[in-house]
Amino acid sequence: MKASEIRSTFLKFFESKGHTIVPSSPVVPGDDPTLLFTNAGMNQFKDVFLGFDKRPYTRATTSQKCIRAGGKHNDLENVGYTARHHTFFEMLGNFSFGDYFKKDAISFAWELLTEHFKLPKDKLWATVYAEDDEAYDIWLKVIGLPAERIVRIGDNKGARYASDNFWMMGDTGPCGPCSEIFYDHGPDVAGGPPGSPEQDGDRYIEIWNNVFMQFNRTEDGTMHRLPKPSVDTGMGLERLAAVLQHVHSNYEIDLFVNLLAAARSAVEAAGGQDVDAESPSLKVIADHIRACAFTVADGIIPGNEGRGYVLRRIARRAIRHGYKLGARKPFFHTLVEALAVEMGEAYPELRRDKLRITEVLKAEEERFFQTIAHGMEILEGALASGATVIDGETAFKLHDTFGFPLDLTADVCRERGVTVDGAGFDAAMQRQREQARSKAKFKMAQGLAYDGEATTFHGYEHLVCEHAKVSAIYVD
Ligand code: ATP
Ligand code: MG
Ligand code: MG
Ligand code: MG
Numbered sequence: 001m002k003a004s005e006i007r008s009t010f011l012k013f014f015e016s017k018g019h020t021i022v023p024s025s026p027v028v029p030g031d032d033p034t035l036l037f038t039n040a041g042m043n044q045f046k047d048v049f050l051g052f053d054k055r056p057y058t059r060a061t062t063s064q065k066c067i068r069a070g071g072k073h074n075d076l077e078n079v080g081y082t083a084r085h086h087t088f089f090e091m092l093g094n095f096s097f098g099d100y101f102k103k104d105a106i107s108f109a110w111e112l113l114t115e116h117f118k119l120p121k122d123k124l125w126a127t128v129y130a131e132d133d134e135a136y137d138i139w140l141k142v143i144g145l146p147a148e149r150i151v152r153i154g155d156n157k158g159a160r161y162a163s164d165n166f167w168m169m170g171d172t173g174p175c176g177p178c179s180e181i182f183y184d185h186g187p188d189v190a191g192g193p194p195g196s197p198e199q200d201g202d203r204y205i206e207i208w209n210n211v212f213m214q215f216n217r218t219e220d221g222t223m224h225r226l227p228k229p230s231v232d233t234g235m236g237l238e239r240l241a242a243v244l245q246h247v248h249s250n251y252e253i254d255l256f257v258n259l260l261a262a263a264r265s266a267v268e269a270a271g272g273q274d275v276d277a278e279s280p281s282l283k284v285i286a287d288h289i290r291a292c293a294f295t296v297a298d299g300i301i302p303g304n305e306g307r308g309y310v311l312r313r314i315a316r317r318a319i320r321h322g323y324k325l326g327a328r329k330p331f332f333h334t335l336v337e338a339l340a341v342e343m344g345e346a347y348p349e350l351r352r353d354k355l356r357i358t359e360v361l362k363a364e365e366e367r368f369f370q371t372i373a374h375g376m377e378i379l380e381g382a383l384a385s386g387a388t389v390i391d392g393e394t395a396f397k398l399h400d401t402f403g404f405p406l407d408l409t410a411d412v413c414r415e416r417g418v419t420v421d422g423a424g425f426d427a428a429m430q431r432q433r434e435q436a437r438s439k440a441k442f443k444m445a446q447g448l449a450y451d452g453e454a455t456t457f458h459g460y461e462h463l464v465c466e467h468a469k470v471s472a473i474y475v476d
Contacts (some may be wrong), residue, residue: 001117003241003255004346007063010092010235013112014061019094024064024347026298027088028307034170036307037067037295041093042169042211042232048097049174049213051227058099063237064091065347067291070310072170076317076407080284083202083242083249087314088291090237098228102179105210105231106138109181113208117244123184125149125204127194129165129177135212139179151195167211167232174226176214183207183243207243208235251283255342259286262338269334272326281321288318289335290343296357297349302364313405315364320408323372330369333361368403375402379409383416392424399425400432 001009011021025044029035035043041064047053068075069087078085094108113119126145128135130152139145153165168175182194182204191201213230215223238250245253251260263285264275275282295311302312315332322331336350336358344351375398382394390413398404410420 001241001244003237003253006117006241006244007090007092007237007346009116010112010237011061011063013116014059014094014108017059017094017108019059019061020057022060022062024062024090027065027067027294028298028300034172036070036310038064039066039068039071039073040064040169040232041066041091041234042095042174042213045095045097045232046169046173049226049230049232050216055097058097060095060097062091062093062095063346064093064234065294066091067295069291069314072168076314079287080280080321083251084205084236084239086238086250086287086290088287088294091234092237092240093232093234095233096231098230101229101231102135102210102212103138103142105212105233106135106143106179109208109210109233110143113181117240119183119243121145123186125151125182125184125194127151127153127165127180127182129153129179132165132177132179132212135177135179151193153195167209168217172217172219174213174215174230174232175217175223176212176229178209178211180206180210181208183239185243185248189248202248205239205242207239209233251286256283256286258342259289259335259338262335263289266331266334267322267325267327270322270327270329270331272322275325279325281325284321285318285332285335288314288321289332289339292318292332292361293336293339293350293357294347296360297347297353301360309405312364313407315361316368316403316405317408317411319365319368320372320376320412323376328369328373330362330365332365333358336361371402375404376412378402379404379412383413383418388418390418390420392421392426392428395420395425396428396432399429 015021022044025038027038029038029043032043032046038044041062042049044064045060048055065088067088070076075085076087079087094105096105113124114121124145126139126149128139128150136150136152139150140147165178165180166175167178180194185203185205187203189201189203191203193204194206211232213232214226216226217223238253238255241253241255242248242250247253250256260277260282263282264277267275267282267285292311292315295307300307300311302308302315304312319332336354340350340354350357378394379390379398382390390409395406395409398409399406406420406422406425413420
């Protein structure tokens with residue numbers, strides 16, 4: 001079943017259960033300063049869950065464009081390393097606004113997966129929030145899932161998993177306990193069942209999360225009960241497609257085949273020779289062109305702050321992966337064409353804005369190609385010394401002079417098993433800011449106009465790069 005059919009089967013199934021099909025909202029949330037990018041289907045319904053907004057329906061279903069490259073849900077570091085994470089993906093969801101609750105939600109999910117998508121029942125596992133006996137009993141008694149495949153998360157697994165089955169959109173907003181459905185890709189793949197210490201493999205893949213929205217978390221951490229218990233679910237289209245197309249990795253599904261081939265040709269046309277079709281770098285590029293194109297389509301351009309900086313980071317990361325494969329001139333922007341062919345029918349903005357998106361990405365790419373070679377030389381030099389940690393000064397110089405976002409430097413280092421001194425980077429940035437300030441003061445004291453580099457600090461965003469051990473990424 002092609003991804004497009006999976007998308008429409010999902011929406012039609014929920015339509016037949018009384019849900020209104022609602023279009024995806026943009027990846028850039030209109031009026032929610034707490035959110036960098038749309039990270040889940042429920043975002044556009046936040047106020048409906050909170051009771052501030054009324055809709056003419058109490059049941060909805062969507063296929064939502066999502067980006068997880070910053071904030072609470074950040075998968076940038078996972079792309080290229082796991083079979084299941086993208087920065088941009090489509091989330092299929094069904095929503096109940098004070099209408100049905102746990103029993104119907106779980107029953108709908110089971111019916112769709114096993115009767116319509118015909119997934120073998122014995123390959124499915126469910127998790128529930130540790131104290132949620134109600135959801136546990138529904139799985140056991142209503143659905144008939146054997147107890148061995150129902151896992152309570154949070155009861156004996158320590159802090160690491162304790163909060164996994166309590167879903168939160170961000171630090172604030174609607175949240176609640178959840179029940180997740182996993183698919184077992186079989187013993188050929190490494191990894192343990194959900195909740196086990198070996199879960200971090202890719203064997204048991206989480207495909208669908210059913211969140212029982214019951215609370216609104218406010219800034220002080222207080223949980224306020226929502227006016228009515230509701231349901232919010234999310235299933236990754238690409239993950240379900242992998243299951244239904246009998247492949248293990250999301251990157252092997254129909255949506256990615258042509259895009260990966262286009263990425264390979266583009267890199268080769270830009271100087272790469274005999275690029276290995278299986279290279280993880282091609283996956284990163286194919287993933288990132290989706291994130292970048294959709295972000296530009298929704299009105300963001302690369303820049304040094306906030307969303308624009310996240311876009312810049314994703315684009316430059318992709319460009320660096322192309323560079324690694326041998327590209328020596330801009331190639332990334334040419335992929336917008338292949339993407340529009342692949343996804344333009346479902347998302348017409350890609351066709352409509354194709355030229356503009358291409359131009360915006362091309363300009364960014366031309367800019368980065370001016371400094372990438374020199375920056376890479378410096379980084380390679382530092383790596384050649386055999387150090388296991390790249391010092392903060394070097395990382396800062398790469399950032400400041402060569403336009404290497406910290407996570408890009410960390411990405412290169414990670415490939416060599418080297419980490420970056422994030423605290424040292426922070427300190428170097430702080431020092432530079434202070435120097436700029438005193439220089440400005442000195443000039444002003446002398447009655448001179450300040451003509452130095454403007455290094456206004458526009459606030460930062462803490463994005464923890466677990467693997468790279470980078471403490472913070474500043475948006476400057
Ligand atoms: P994971 O534990 O695999 O990172 P998650 O628990 O963070 O997933 P949820 O927040 O529960 O994911 O999102 C709902 C669903 O969206 C997931 O069950 C999965 O199918 C899909 N999904 C989440 N993150 C991604 C991603 N980065 N790329 C592709 N699909 C994703
Ligand atoms: Mg996740
Ligand atoms: Mg999860
Ligand atoms: Mg989840």
